[in-house]
Amino acid sequence: MRFRRSGAGQLIRRFGVRRRPAFFGRVPIAAAFILTLRPSRDWDDFRVRAVGFFEFGGPEVLQVVDLPEPHAGPGEVRIRVRAATVNPIDTLARAGKRRDAMAELSPPYVVGMEAAGEIDEVGAGAPWPVGEHVIALVLPFGPHKGAHAEQVVVPAAQVVRAPAGMGPVEAATIPMNGMTAALVIEALDLPPGATTAVTGAAGAVGGYVIQLAKAAGLQVIADASEKDRGLVRDLGADEIVPRGADVARHIRALAPDGVAGLVDASVQHAQVVPAIADGGVLVLVRDWAGEPGRGIRKRHVLVSQAAGRQDLLVAVRDRAEQGVLVPRVARTFSPEEAAVAHRMLKAGGTRGRLVITF
Ligand SMILES: NC(=O)c1ccc[n+]([C@@H]2O[C@H](COP(=O)([O-])OP(=O)(O)OC[C@H]3O[C@@H](n4cnc5c(N)ncnc54)[C@H](OP(=O)(O)O)[C@@H]3O)[C@@H](O)[C@H]2O)c1
DSSP states (O other): OOOEEEEHHHHHHHHHOOESHHHHHHHHHHHHHHHOEEEEEEEGGGGGEEEEBBSOOOOGOOOOEEEEOOOTTTTTEEEEEEEEEEOHHHHHTTTTHHHHHHHHHOOOOOOHHHHHHHEEETTTTOOOTOOOEEHHHHESSSSSSSSBSSSEEEGGGGGGEEEEEOHHHTTSHHHHHHHHHHHHHHHHOOOOOOEEEEESSSHHHHHHHHHHHHHOOEEEEEEEEEGGGHOOOOOOOSSEEESSTOOOOOOOOOOEEEEEEEEEEEOGGGGGGGEEEEEEEESSOOOOOOOTTTTTTEOOOOOOGTTTOOOHHHHHHHHHTTTSOOOOOOEOOOGGGGGHHHHHHHHHHOOOOEEEEE
């Protein structure tokens, strides 16, 4: 049987968000709904499944929730999400370590900063056709919820056509971490032939940074555990040093004057500074109030601040199509398995991104 949207849509809005499984929760909705039957659309048209949480805490706070269908406003598009990655920022937000940024939001909180899917609704003035396969940078701490949902609304400038020949699971790993890596290369601002070090090289950001750095003609010294040496070599590193607290000493052994730039994707801060040459560049992906000294310039990269940089997203997508950026996926998860993904990411050791599929 088909029903018209007005009845169900209003009911969902009146009842607010529903948690899943919601068999009993649906009974009063369904009863009231039957009273207002009007043929037109399916019940399923009015709910959007999402991975959400109502309070901060461990992975167990995650649940599948039903949200009211979001709509694209002027200059925005809505994406039918097929795949969305799980990133460190998601586990931090869930654990309550981004409370300040989330103070204005109302639960259920839905995180997720990158997605792949098809455009299924276009707001006024947004230059996109319905049905286009796209990838998007998503900002979950803004007016719309995050990417871990069947549908997400984003400004049109945060969207580009998906890489040709790439499925949504792999494509979803490109926008946020790819843009971050591209911003890192901009922040390094080194000429071809210069040497940069990359820590956390086996991770998502580190791996993409190596690939873009090599494409920019840089020499790369990367860290790796013994078991990751082959992986980091395949990513393109010229030299590999043991990872850990002593990484700066190992880098100095290869570059006695220090490296011109260092990308601290392992978030070791002061530990990596001795590897950098006087007057060199330290690129940070997490805040660090420390002072490196010796004229070393500290540059913070924050991908959310570059959200309007569609040019960068296009460049990153093109790099993926050219085979420069190579997506790595460790495992996919259903929305119900999101807590498992959060646990795996937090435990460390995962090589390749964890992706929720919808
Ligand atoms: N500023 C931004 O805009 C932005 C954007 C994206 C990401 N980030 C941040 O960038 C960082 C990296 O993100 P990611 O997605 O690449 O994470 P990831 O995939 O987990 O990679 C991090 C890598 O660093 C390694 N690592 C962790 N602690 C280490 C240590 N003490 N010594 C040596 N290696 C260590 C990890 O190894 P194990 O897996 O073995 O622990 C892993 O290989 C995160 O802090 C994330 O929040 C910032």
